[in-house]
Amino acid sequence: MTAFILRRLLQLLGVLAVMSVIVFMGVFVIGDPLELLINPEATQAERAAAVTSLGLDQPVWRQYLSFVSDALHGDLGRSFVFNEPALQLIVSRMPATLELALTAMVIAMIVGVPLGVLAGARPQSMLGRSIQGGAVLGFALPNFWQGLMLIMIFAVVLGWFPSGGRGETGTVLGIQTSFATLDGLRHLALPALNLALFKLALIIRLTASSMQEALRSDYIEFARAKGLSERRILGVHALKNVMVPVVTVAGLEFGSLIAFAVVTESVFSWPGMGKLIIDSITVLDRPVIVAYLLLVVVLFMVINLVVDILYSALDPRVRLAEAN
Amino acid sequence: MRALLRFLRTNRAAALAAGIFAVLAIAALAAPLIAPQNPYDLAMLDLHDSRLPPGSIGATGHFYALGSDVLGRDLLAAILYGLRMSLAVAVTSSIAALSLGMVLGLIAAYRGGRTDALLMRLVDLQLSFPAILVALILLALLGKGLDKIILALVLVQWALFARTARAAALSEVNKEYIDAARILRLPQWRILLRHLLPNCLPPVSVVAAVQMAHAISLEATLSFLGVGLPITEPSLGLLIATGFQYLLSGDYWISIFPGIALVLLVASLNVLADQLRALLNPKLQLARAALPPLEPVASKGAPRDENAVLAVRNLTTRFATSQGTLNALEDVSLTLRRGEVLGLVGESGSGKSVLGRSIMGLIAPPGRVVGGEVWLDGRELQSLTEPQRRRIRGSRMAMVLQDPLTTLNPVLRIDTQMIEAIRAHEPVSIDVARARSLQALESVGIPAPAQRLKCYPHQLSGGMRQRVAIAIALLNRPDVIIADEPTTALDVTIQSQILAQVQTLARETGTALIWITHDLGVVAGLADRIAVMYLGRIVEMGPAEQILRAPAHPYTAGLLASIPSRNERGRPLQQLGGTTPSSLIVAPGCSFRGRCVRATQECEAMPALRGAERYVRCIHPLTEAAA
Numbered sequence: 026m027t028a029f030i031l032r033r034l035l036q037l038l039g040v041l042a043v044m045s046v047i048v049f050m051g052v053f054v055i056g057d058p059l060e061l062l063i064n065p066e067a068t069q070a071e072r073a074a075a076v077t078s079l080g081l082d083q084p085v086w087r088q089y090l091s092f093v094s095d096a097l098h099g100d101l102g103r104s105f106v107f108n109e110p111a112l113q114l115i116v117s118r119m120p121a122t123l124e125l126a127l128t129a130m131v132i133a134m135i136v137g138v139p140l141g142v143l144a145g146a147r148p149q150s151m152l153g154r155s156i157q158g159g160a161v162l163g164f165a166l167p168n169f170w171q172g173l174m175l176i177m178i179f180a181v182v183l184g185w186f187p188s189g190g191r192g193e194t195g196t197v198l199g200i201q202t203s204f205a206t207l208d209g210l211r212h213l214a215l216p217a218l219n220l221a222l223f224k225l226a227l228i229i230r231l232t233a234s235s236m237q238e239a240l241r242s243d244y245i246e247f248a249r250a251k252g253l254s255e256r257r258i259l260g261v262h263a264l265k266n267v268m269v270p271v272v273t274v275a276g277l278e279f280g281s282l283i284a285f286a287v288v289t290e291s292v293f294s295w296p297g298m299g300k301l302i303i304d305s306i307t308v309l310d311r312p313v314i315v316a317y318l319l320l321v322v323v324l325f326m327v328i329n330l331v332v333d334i335l336y337s338a339l340d341p342r343v344r345l346a347e348a349n
Numbered sequence: 350m351r352a353l354l355r356f357l358r359t360n361r362a363a364a365l366a367a368g369i370f371a372v373l374a375i376a377a378l379a380a381p382l383i384a385p386q387n388p389y390d391l392a393m394l395d396l397h398d399s400r401l402p403p404g405s406i407g408a409t410g411h412f413y414a415l416g417s418d419v420l421g422r423d424l425l426a427a428i429l430y431g432l433r434m435s436l437a438v439a440v441t442s443s444i445a446a447l448s449l450g451m452v453l454g455l456i457a458a459y460r461g462g463r464t465d466a467l468l469m470r471l472v473d474l475q476l477s478f479p480a481i482l483v484a485l486i487l488l489a490l491l492g493k494g495l496d497k498i499i500l501a502l503v504l505v506q507w508a509l510f511a512r513t514a515r516a517a518a519l520s521e522v523n524k525e526y527i528d529a530a531r532i533l534r535l536p537q538w539r540i541l542l543r544h545l546l547p548n549c550l551p552p553v554s555v556v557a558a559v560q561m562a563h564a565i566s567l568e569a570t571l572s573f574l575g576v577g578l579p580i581t582e583p584s585l586g587l588l589i590a591t592g593f594q595y596l597l598s599g600d601y602w603i604s605i606f607p608g609i610a611l612v613l614l615v616a617s618l619n620v621l622a623d624q625l626r627a628l629l630n631p632k633l634q635l636a637r638a639a640l641p642p643l644e645p646v647a648s649k650g651a652p653r654d655e656n657a658v659l660a661v662r663n664l665t666t667r668f669a670t671s672q673g674t675l676n677a678l679e680d681v682s683l684t685l686r687r688g689e690v691l692g693l694v695g696e697s698g699s700g701k702s703v704l705g706r707s708i709m710g711l712i713a714p715p716g717r718v719v720g721g722e723v724w725l726d727g728r729e730l731q732s733l734t735e736p737q738r739r740r741i742r743g744s745r746m747a748m749v750l751q752d753p754l755t756t757l758n759p760v761l762r763i764d765t766q767m768i769e770a771i772r773a774h775e776p777v778s779i780d781v782a783r784a785r786s787l788q789a790l791e792s793v794g795i796p797a798p799a800q801r802l803k804c805y806p807h808q809l810s811g812g813m814r815q816r817v818a819i820a821i822a823l824l825n826r827p828d829v830i831i832a833d834e835p836t837t838a839l840d841v842t843i844q845s846q847i848l849a850q851v852q853t854l855a856r857e858t859g860t861a862l863i864w865i866t867h868d869l870g871v872v873a874g875l876a877d878r879i880a881v882m883y884l885g886r887i888v889e890m891g892p893a894e895q896i897l898r899a900p901a902h903p904y905t906a907g908l909l910a911s912i913p914s915r916n917e918r919g920r921p922l923q924q925l926g927g928t929t930p931s932s933l934i935v936a937p938g939c940s941f942r943g944r945c946v947r948a949t950q951e952c953e954a955m956p957a958l959r960g961a962e963r964y965v966r967c968i969h970p971l972t973e974a975a976a
Contacts, residue, residue, distance in 0.1 A: 165619035252743030
């Protein structure tokens with residue numbers, strides 16, 4: 026297991042090295058770093074100073090090395106708008122996004138897996154068909170539109186939940202979170218549901234199709250021949266096999282939740298990383314964009330690693346293959 | 350084209366989706382005719398008519414059917430131009446991505462090796478990042494604009510096309526005619542393309558439909574976020590974004606109507622793609638096809654045997670298929686005495702496995718036991734409810750399946766799978782159940798059973814796994830075990846070991862066995878009696894040595910003659926002529942007569958199963974001993 030994790034970490038470092046070259050090329054070689062990284066309103070003297078401090082008069086390989094070394098020290102430039110280090114700015118917005126994504130994933134799993142099991146176990150029934158049909162729509166409709174509809178129904182017409190913002194946060198274990206206050210939870214409900222809908226549809230479809238496949242297998246017939254209850258057959262024998270692909274995909278999709286949070290956060294004015302990046306793109310706050318890009322790449326790599334480890338924990342066959 | 354039309358006629362969801370899509374597409378194409386005044390012509394803007402509700406008449410007398418937006422534009426016209434733009438962007442980017450992806454996918458499949466590995470690595474990397482993120486980053490670096498959004502959409506879409514095209518191409522590249530072309534130095538590319546394109550098109554067209562919906566949705570989302578199209582271009586996403594701020598104040602139409610247009614467009618494309626996928630996948634089609642109803646069959650009242658532990662009477666099982674009703678089991682009666690071993694023999698498709706599952710009560714839709722009775726120890730099982738039946742399965746009667754590699758659940762440990770089998774029928778503690786499981790493993794000859802209990806199935810060999818399955822069947826000391834070819838998948842040496850062990854165990858515990866096999870050699874040493882099945886019916890049944898020595902039914906004789914070891918060296922091997930006819934086609938008379946040398950006119954009526962101790966279903970039996 027340790028060797029397995031170590032090998033994956035090495036692979037991760039490799040991909041990171043490649044990504045750093047791509048980002049460097051995008052910003053410094055193809056793009057104009059002066060335009061990208063220096064405030065457009067800077068004076069001529071400030072520009073000259075920046076050229077020296079950025080090392081733009083140096084050869085390309087030296088520029089790359091200093092870019093990497095700066096990045097490793099957490100220095101990815103300062104935001105023009107907030108006049109704060111870009112990385113620090115993004116990290117300060119991260120808890121709000123993670124909280125949103127985590128809640129959405131929990132909603133998607135808790136609702137999606139049982140619905141998927143039902144749809145997979147009784148695909149021809151009225152209930153099974155409606156669940157599947159709902160999943161097709163949940164999958165098809167643009168996420169921001171679903172968000173608008175949620176606001177329209179639950180905030181404007183029914184008035185149950187606020188239409189946007191994060192509301193009051195409390196402190197739990199030193200982290201500012203919406204989970205601590207009722208107002209925070211009320212503000213979290215709609216955006217989390219919005220973000221969850223797309224993944225919910227995905228998890229339903231995946232669970233249902235894996236379920237149908239599992240139910241056709243010999244081990245299910247053998248379990249029936251043992252006289253096990255339908256509950257145990259579906260809930261243990263089939264579900265444990267279904268959970269292997271579902272957890273893998275859910276884990277992989279956690280990254281995409283953070284990406285889609287960009288949309289949800291904009292619709293619900295949720296003060297997370299996603300809203301920050303959209304605002305930064307609108308006002309051309311490029312250091313923030315570059316920092317976000319690098320951070321998201323790292324985040325994705327870490328998520329992939331965690332999913333791999335989880336996957337091997339769930340499926341004993343993978344454990345064996347890795348051990349050999 | 351004709352196939353497509355038939356598909357639309359028979360599939361309501363697809364027809365509805367196609368209709369909606371066609372209406373929207375035609376309206377978008379005809380936008381300049383429906384709304385001759387381009388709402389995006391800056392000179393025509395009339396701010397006096399800002400945010401008029403649907404059905405109003407503006408200052409200049411213009412009728413706003415769907416109301417107007419913030420800038421006083423006719424919303425209907427704006428939506429039509431927006432749809433036009435959505436479709437243009439989606440079609441352009443999808444065609445470009447399709448071309449790029451197909452070319453790269455085909456190159457990867459054709460070149461193989463390093464090129465393939467590198468391209469697929471790139472595809473994987475691209476697909477591991479969500480499309481919206483990639484597009485967002487690209488637009489952040491490139492800036493807004495129509496050309497840039499199309500470029501971004503192509504870059505997020507090509508990978509899926511490449512992967513699909515490669516998969517379809519690979520199945521073709523490995524075929525022999527390509528090798529032949531290579532050896533003959535023929536222009537392989539041209540040959541390949543001629544065969545590849547028809548092969549690639551179905552899966553690629555499904556991907557294209559999905560990707561077009563995706564592109565429309567993505568463009569709208571990016572424009573809504575303010576990073577896609579500039580405000581001067583028509584776009585549904587931008588319309589919705591400008592209307593969004595007025596949603597809370599009650600001017601719902603500015604965002605709702607463009608939203609409905611967008612949703613209809615995207616949803617109709619998605620449903621179409623979904624239905625197309627089902628059309629291309631025969632497995633899904635079968636599940637959707639309307640199945641004929643199965644009518645119950647009246648019991649014919651076979652004689653009862655008071656000594657029998659298991660008595661099957663007139664059991665009939667049918668399967669509903671899209672081609673009609675399949676008579677898998679037709680009026681089967683047999684009895685089994687305590688501790689007796691019955692060998693159930695027949696070719697593939699003779700119904701022997703269906704008989705085993707019908708006795709167990711494991712026939713699931715589209716199959717059904719439509720008639721007959723199953724008596725176990727004086728109790729009729731067919732009239733029981735499913736929960737009552739379940740309590741008998743695994744305790745009074747058990748089953749062992751053919752393939753030991755797939756019988757055990759791969760993600761559950763052996764002990765879990767054994768303990769649950771005991772506790773499903775008896776309220777004993779886990780420790781007691783574990784101890785009994787250990788004993789059962791010992792009794793089937795598994796070395797170090799305590800360690801094996803903690804194993805996952807994949808850690809054991811095939812023979813070991815089948816012993817575990819047999820141990821599970823034995824756990825609750827059942828009256829009957831139905832073994833469905835349990836040794837077919839194993840080595841000959843392991844097979845004989847397991848056979849000997851099972852025979853001993855059955856004798857010790859008094860468990861009766863139905864041993865299903867197509868191998869007469871296996872039953873010869875094991876069975877007390879033999880039943881031979883052909884096309885869902887028992888054609889001969891009786892004491893094993895009698896049947897093996899002097900078969901009465903021509904089919905049994907044919908089966909025996911085809912065993913290689915029974916033939917003399919040097920003599921040509923006998924074989925049974927013809928093939929088993931389909932049980933879908935129900936012809937009157939003896940079902941074997943087409944392959945039988947002794948068949949006459951009389952065989953056109955189905956012969957009855959005649960006899961007392963020895964039964965045969967034949968008008969011209971080989972020995973009269975049976976009759």
